[in-house]
Amino acid sequence: MIAAGLAGAVEVMDRLWQFGGWEVTQTHDSLRPYLLEETYELLDAIQHSDAETIKEELGDLLLQVLFHSRIAEAAGEFTVDDVAAALVAKLVNRSPSLRDTEFAADTTLEEKIAAQESAWEERKSAEKARRSCLDGIAMAQPALALAEKVRERSSKAGLPDDLIPAELTVVHLGGPDSAEERLRKATVEFAAAIRATEDAAELARGERAPLTAAEWRKYWT
Structure with missing residues (x-):
């Protein structure tokens, strides 16, 4: 199950944090090079259409999410569950397809995409209060x-x-x-x-x- 796999990854990260020496010395800033490197490795795997490598590199990026979340949790800022909850709230708020939004029967795919993009940008601007x-x-x-x-x-x-x-x-x-x-x-x-x-x-x-x-x-x- 997806939930079991993700829960297992979180548990492993917690164990590394509790018993590893190197992990607890890291900061958001010290992990930046690893995040950048893993991102480029994923892009390279995508370019080569290598499904197994894409899966592996996505896992490495997931580790970065778990690692940064664990650092924040130790500082009393947020947890990985908070990260997931914030993502769900943002996606639901910005995406008409995830809310009770109905389109006319003759609405084309292009019109639906345009409406979604417009709503996304509008709500994104409202959330961020951008100047x-x-x-x-x-x-x-x-x-x-x-x-x-x-x-x-x-x-x-x-x-x-x-x-x-x-x-x-x-x-x-x-x-x-x-x-x-x-x-x-x-x-x-x-x-x-x-x-x-x-x-x-x-x-x-x-x-x-x-x-x-x-x-x-x-x-x-």
Whole structure:
């Protein structure tokens, strides 16, 4: 049974915590390299469509969830059960298909997906009380993924394409700095300009509200 397997994994983590020496010395920060490494190993397994390796690497990621949860439990912050409960609550709140939402009989799959995506973003924004279109983006992710995410969010927020810097449209190889460093620097600066523009618009209008293309250009810093 799924529940039995998960319960067994939690029990093993508890035993490691009680009797292992290395485990109790770890922190959320010290485990970061392992989390990143396991994530890349899972991505590699997915790329090769290797089901057995995918299963193994998912288990390694599950270990990271259990490990971080055990560290938090020892600090009196939360348990792995709290993590699971929070996930269930979030999914039910954000997904129309998990609530008492009914679609018309002639609703297409594309329309259902669009409704789900819209509801997801709407409820996600309400939960996080976000002030910027970029809030919630993990700035520590690899530069290319970060640049794509920032561009995606800013485009959805109505930012005109002509305000996107050239450094985020073409990746240049070679030179004294690595392509990763140059792209990260350009993306961070672009993100800062977006936030500054949102702040300038709020100051001028007296409220925090979505910007039109004209307003993005007017307040662009």
